[in-house]
Amino acid sequence: MINETYKKMLQGKSIIRELSEYATARGAEIGYDNVFDYSLGNPSVPCPQDYTDVMMGLLREEDPMAIHGYSPSLGIERVREAVADSLNRRFGMDYEAKHIFMASGAAGALAHAFRCVTSPGDEILTFAPYFPEYGPYVNLSGAVLRVVPANTENFQVNFQALEEIMNEKVMAVLINTPNNPSGIAYSTATIERLADFLERKQKEYGHDIFLISDEPYREIVFEGADAPYVSKFYDNSISCYSYSKSLSLPGERIGYVAVNPRCTDADILAVMCGQISRGIGHNCPPSSVQLAVSRVLDQTSDLSVYETNMNLLYDALVGLGFQVVKPGGTFYIFPKALEEDANAFCMKAKKYDLILVPSDNFGVPGYFRMAYCIDTEKVKRSIPVLERFVKEEYPDR
Amino acid sequence: MINETYKKMLQGKSIIRELSEYATARGAEIGYDNVFDYSLGNPSVPCPQDYTDVMMGLLREEDPMAIHGYSPSLGIERVREAVADSLNRRFGMDYEAKHIFMASGAAGALAHAFRCVTSPGDEILTFAPYFPEYGPYVNLSGAVLRVVPANTENFQVNFQALEEIMNEKVMAVLINTPNNPSGIAYSTATIERLADFLERKQKEYGHDIFLISDEPYREIVFEGADAPYVSKFYDNSISCYSYSKSLSLPGERIGYVAVNPRCTDADILAVMCGQISRGIGHNCPPSSVQLAVSRVLDQTSDLSVYETNMNLLYDALVGLGFQVVKPGGTFYIFPKALEEDANAFCMKAKKYDLILVPSDNFGVPGYFRMAYCIDTEKVKRSIPVLERFVKEEYPDR
Numbered sequence: 083m084i085n086e087t088y089k090k091m092l093q094g095k096s097i098i099r100e101l102s103e104y105a106t107a108r109g110a111e112i113g114y115d116n117v118f119d120y121s122l123g124n125p126s127v128p129c130p131q132d133y134t135d136v137m138m139g140l141l142r143e144e145d146p147m148a149i150h151g152y153s154p155s156l157g158i159e160r161v162r163e164a165v166a167d168s169l170n171r172r173f174g175m176d177y178e179a180k181h182i183f184m185a186s187g188a189a190g191a192l193a194h195a196f197r198c199v200t201s202p203g204d205e206i207l208t209f210a211p212y213f214p215e216y217g218p219y220v221n222l223s224g225a226v227l228r229v230v231p232a233n234t235e236n237f238q239v240n241f242q243a244l245e246e247i248m249n250e251k252v253m254a255v256l257i258n259t260p261n262n263p264s265g266i267a268y269s270t271a272t273i274e275r276l277a278d279f280l281e282r283k284q285k286e287y288g289h290d291i292f293l294i295s296d297e298p299y300r301e302i303v304f305e306g307a308d309a310p311y312v313s314k315f316y317d318n319s320i321s322c323y324s325y326s327k328s329l330s331l332p333g334e335r336i337g338y339v340a341v342n343p344r345c346t347d348a349d350i351l352a353v354m355c356g357q358i359s360r361g362i363g364h365n366c367p368p369s370s371v372q373l374a375v376s377r378v379l380d381q382t383s384d385l386s387v388y389e390t391n392m393n394l395l396y397d398a399l400v401g402l403g404f405q406v407v408k409p410g411g412t413f414y415i416f417p418k419a420l421e422e423d424a425n426a427f428c429m430k431a432k433k434y435d436l437i438l439v440p441s442d443n444f445g446v447p448g449y450f451r452m453a454y455c456i457d458t459e460k461v462k463r464s465i466p467v468l469e470r471f472v473k474e475e476y477p478d479r
Numbered sequence: 480m481i482n483e484t485y486k487k488m489l490q491g492k493s494i495i496r497e498l499s500e501y502a503t504a505r506g507a508e509i510g511y512d513n514v515f516d517y518s519l520g521n522p523s524v525p526c527p528q529d530y531t532d533v534m535m536g537l538l539r540e541e542d543p544m545a546i547h548g549y550s551p552s553l554g555i556e557r558v559r560e561a562v563a564d565s566l567n568r569r570f571g572m573d574y575e576a577k578h579i580f581m582a583s584g585a586a587g588a589l590a591h592a593f594r595c596v597t598s599p600g601d602e603i604l605t606f607a608p609y610f611p612e613y614g615p616y617v618n619l620s621g622a623v624l625r626v627v628p629a630n631t632e633n634f635q636v637n638f639q640a641l642e643e644i645m646n647e648k649v650m651a652v653l654i655n656t657p658n659n660p661s662g663i664a665y666s667t668a669t670i671e672r673l674a675d676f677l678e679r680k681q682k683e684y685g686h687d688i689f690l691i692s693d694e695p696y697r698e699i700v701f702e703g704a705d706a707p708y709v710s711k712f713y714d715n716s717i718s719c720y721s722y723s724k725s726l727s728l729p730g731e732r733i734g735y736v737a738v739n740p741r742c743t744d745a746d747i748l749a750v751m752c753g754q755i756s757r758g759i760g761h762n763c764p765p766s767s768v769q770l771a772v773s774r775v776l777d778q779t780s781d782l783s784v785y786e787t788n789m790n791l792l793y794d795a796l797v798g799l800g801f802q803v804v805k806p807g808g809t810f811y812i813f814p815k816a817l818e819e820d821a822n823a824f825c826m827k828a829k830k831y832d833l834i835l836v837p838s839d840n841f842g843v844p845g846y847f848r849m850a851y852c853i854d855t856e857k858v859k860r861s862i863p864v865l866e867r868f869v870k871e872e873y874p875d876r
Binding site: 199369 | 480481482484489522523525535542543546547583584586588590594595596597598612615616618619620686728730732748750751757760762766768
């Protein structure tokens with residue numbers, strides 16, 4: 083019989099998807115150039131030419147049986163080695179291939195990490211504002227997601243709220259830095275304090291608490307931001323990565339789980355991921371993509387457009403009197419709305435063909451997200467529209 | 480804390496993998512050409528040249544943002560349409576795009592199908608001999624796999640045993656035709672009788688019973704075999720397909736779920752698969768692979784080598800006095816061992832560098848599987864070795 087849990091989920095609607103669909107439909111009416119669509123977090127710059135060249139070379143020169151053949155369930159060994167080497171070189175870690183599990187993007191990586199270190203009924207904490215998909219990702223794994231309220235002053239961790247919500251059933255803490263939707267990177271001070279807190283709680287409860295770090299925006303960090311490599315600060319940590327944003331390959335589904343070599347059972351967690359895969363029908367990233375990405379690991383797309391866009395928008399928003407924390411990375415900014423009801427605010431913006439996402443689904447009411455992974459030229463054109471919207475709709479400010 | 484379920488699974492060993500690793504190690508000693516490795520079911524013929532050409536064309540000519548961009552969670556719309564069209568043309572079905580969910584290979588497809596039509600605690604029946612991964616695939620979904628004993632006369636369905644094991648908790652029946660490991664295709668008569676049986680039981684129990692058909696070998700069918708398209712015979716059916724074998728692209732992870740347009744809730748099952756994906760971290764097949772495969776849907780690799788190899792082996796095995804049912808497809812054959820203990824039989828064969836897989840893990844004791852997806856030349860050289868093995872080890876036969 084049809085599964086009722088999944089059937090019921092069909093009634094839920096994604097506000098982001100609805101807004102994106104609206105923007106597309108509106109674009110069909112008035113020209114998409116005239117819709118200032120800040121809804122979707124899709125990379126707006128192409129992958130590095132080297133990626134394309136490497137893939138073409140593989141297809142032209144290599145044995146099809148080798149490049150299209152089965153990957154071992156943990157990933158192709160020399161790809162895992164290359165990932166470990168790159169992380170060690172860049173972040174001073176000491177990963178070996180055995181600590182790396184190749185996953186189909188960050189969603190795949192997180193699905194494995196959750197199941198590795200929690201059992202059904204255990205709690206996983208995350209911090210508002212947070213990526214709304216964490217709800218189904220965690221809850222359908224059998225664990226329970228609990229959200230620590232935001233520190234709206236600077237969107238670092240709200241330690242007082244963390245202390246209050248923390249309990250013995252928490253087996254993992256999930257962070258996302260640089261953060262979707264706030265754009266904030268957790269500072270060295272934040273990570274150190276979080277690590278100290280978790281060390282203390284591990285002792286108090288007498289069990290491991292894993293720090294799962296979701297890092298798809300790790301390579302999109304802006305000038306002056308303090309955005310340290312999380313796993314350097316806490317032994318029981320798992321880094322979940324995706325090349326979707328750094329190499330602009332979101333559709334090719336490639337990322338990894340990197341198990342901290344100093345964590346409990348460090349040598350078996352990646353192998354356990356292989357077992358978890360059997361249960362959830364996960365498959366390795368495509369073999370050809372593993373091979374191609376492994377040759378451009380230290381490259382990124384030209385990500386500079388995101389910082390250009392952020393600076394334009396940040397200055398404009400501040401100039402218009404918005405309360406907004408300056409992003410340290412990603413391609414998101416998360417200002418406070420001009421009225422308490424962020425939905426009402428975003429509905430008004432829609433009349434100006436400004437597509438903004440209200441913050442309620444991110445676990446913080448009263449804010450909105452702009453995904454500025456769009457052309458700089460369009461960002462510039464949107465600023466006078468934003469100005470008109472604010473002046474007309476909120477004349478008394 | 481580390482999840483004990485998955486940790487315990489690390490103790491389980493795959494006999495197929497062990498034998499394959501032994502064959503590789505032995506090959507390093509004496510030359511792999513001298514090891515008659517019948518262990519692994521990996522395609523041995525390259526993908527069609529057209530696939531490579533199409534992919535090269537996409538990489539050379541198309542916008543990287545389009546070919547590497549996010550796929551919608553159910554798959555790229557025009558790819559889903561192309562799959563539906565191809566199935567309709569080939570099998571006289573009436574699928575629409577909305578019935579197709581693109582999945583990362585058959586493992587991904589099955590993970591979604593199980594969760595669509597069962598809830599935790601429900602039973603799924605399958606028939607021995609069966610692909611051993613069905614155990615973890617089903618059991619880790621929360622459903623319970625129960626195995627109907629084999630009909631060893633011809634490896635069609637053992638209906639008497641099915642009748643005995645059938646009960647109200649069975650929400651789905653899982654078949655695999657042509658079958659790994661037996662190589663047998665279920666005949667029209669078998670499918671019709673199975674459909675009648677399930678229709679009757681649906682009425683008796685007052686609930687749907689879905690037929691989930693795992694069809695990665697659908698395109699590898701030998702002359703004279705009766706191998707009908709399963710979903711034509713039963714409305715509540717879901718076809719799970721992979722291009723791994725037909726296009727020799729096992730590492731590229733592409734397949735689909737095709738929901739029978741006449742089944743209960745036909746219009747929502749594919750959408751439910753999208754919800755299931757969120758919970759299990761599944762991702763669509765890679766966008767570029769979806770696009771390339773959609774242009775070569777009706778092609779296959781040159782699969783004729785498998786039939787050539789089957790005929791050589793079948794004749795040799797019959798000549799040596801083995802009891803063996805002639806395969807109707809796949810690249811497997813499943814003869815009866817020459818002693819009751821198939822493990823002992825296969826251990827003896829190993830001394831002759833014949834790598835055969837004992838049948839116990841497939842749910843039938845006393846048989847062995849040969850995966851003849853290897854060069855025909857090697858199959859020919861293996862026959863005198865097989866002969867010597869039988870004569871020396873079983874002289875009294």
